[in-house]
Amino acid sequence: MGCRDVHAATVLAFLSGTASVAGLLAAVLLPNWRQMRLYTFNKNERNVTVYTGLWIKCARFDGSRDCVIYDPQWYTAVDQLDLRVLQFALPLSMLTAVSALFLCLIGMCNTAFVSSVPNIKLAKCLVNSAGCHLVAGLLFLLACAICLTPSIWVIFYNNYLNRKYEPVFSFDISVFIAIASAGGLFFTSVLLFLWYCACKSLPSPFWQPLYSHAPSMHSYASQPYSARSRLSAMEIDIPVVTHAS
Numbered sequence: 001m002g003c004r005d006v007h008a009a010t011v012l013a014f015l016s017g018t019a020s021v022a023g024l025l026a027a028v029l030l031p032n033w034r035q036m037r038l039y040t041f042n043k044n045e046r047n048v049t050v051y052t053g054l055w056i057k058c059a060r061f062d063g064s065r066d067c068v069i070y071d072p073q074w075y076t077a078v079d080q081l082d083l084r085v086l087q088f089a090l091p092l093s094m095l096t097a098v099s100a101l102f103l104c105l106i107g108m109c110n111t112a113f114v115s116s117v118p119n120i121k122l123a124k125c126l127v128n129s130a131g132c133h134l135v136a137g138l139l140f141l142l143a144c145a146i147c148l149t150p151s152i153w154v155i156f157y158n159n160y161l162n163r164k165y166e167p168v169f170s171f172d173i174s175v176f177i178a179i180a181s182a183g184g185l186f187f188t189s190v191l192l193f194l195w196y197c198a199c200k201s202l203p204s205p206f207w208q209p210l211y212s213h214a215p216s217m218h219s220y221a222s223q224p225y226s227a228r229s230r231l232s233a234m235e236i237d238i239p240v241v242t243h244a245s
Contacts, residue, residue, distance in 0.1 A: 010133060013191040014104050017140060020184030021097045023177050024147060028090050031056045032172035033083060033154065039168075051172070052080070054087050082157040085150045090178065093147040097185060100139035104192070107132030130196060137192030140185045148182035151175055 031053030038048040046061040048068070059069035078084045107130075154175050161169045 009191050009195045010104070010108055013133075013188045013195070014101065014108065016184050016191065017097060017101050017104065017188040020181045020188065021094060021101065023181035023184065024090060024094050024097065027174045027178040027181065028054060028094070030174045030177070031058055032174045033086070034080070034158065035170045035172050037168045037170070052083065053174070054078075054083055054090070080157070080161075082150065082154045086154070089146050089150045093143045093182075093185075096139050096143040096146065100136040100143065100188075103132045103136040103139070107136065133192045134196050137189045137196065140189035140192065144182045144185035144189065147178055147185065151178040151182065 031051050033054060034052040036050040036052065038050065040047060046063070049060055049062065050069075051058045051060065053074070055072075055075040057069075057071040057074040058067040060067055075087065078087065154171055158169050158171045
């Protein structure tokens, strides 16, 4: 596998990262992080389910899709510590993952459209694909950790609420979406790290993330320097025999 070619691993990593970011966005926006079931013993009344999200809260009667109580200012008065942490952690995870996607896209575009022989005038601006994908893999792994830790904490905090109050709390679908998105981010980082390790044996001019100086054009010649030096030595050391008339 060569770092100067676009491979299925990098394309699959980009698609997996994009799907994971989309999943994180859905988890952030959906008001389905926690449910609270309120039961009534009056046969003329219906049970109420309170759906709690990161930004809004909605209360619905059983069998109804309309919110009896809709609180769009819930994000300013969140009284549950795990949801308050998620309000900061998930957007930060999304921002980190989007930055990684941008780097991954730069690396693929550099691989696909830039010539293998760099332009000396732009030598200080040249970025190698391997460096872009390495940093992108690290950012994907960081985004996974930022997302996964508070999402799993919601499950344990839900048990804490049931012990402290009444067993009426349960975590909802957004928890599963966030955990699955974190798994997608981890899978993306693994793919990029595997691609990085497969490219590690290439010569340094194609491996360095940044060019610190203008690369010599002789390094891209088809014939190795050692072969030319041996040939020159042979030509110099061959004796010349002349015939006397």
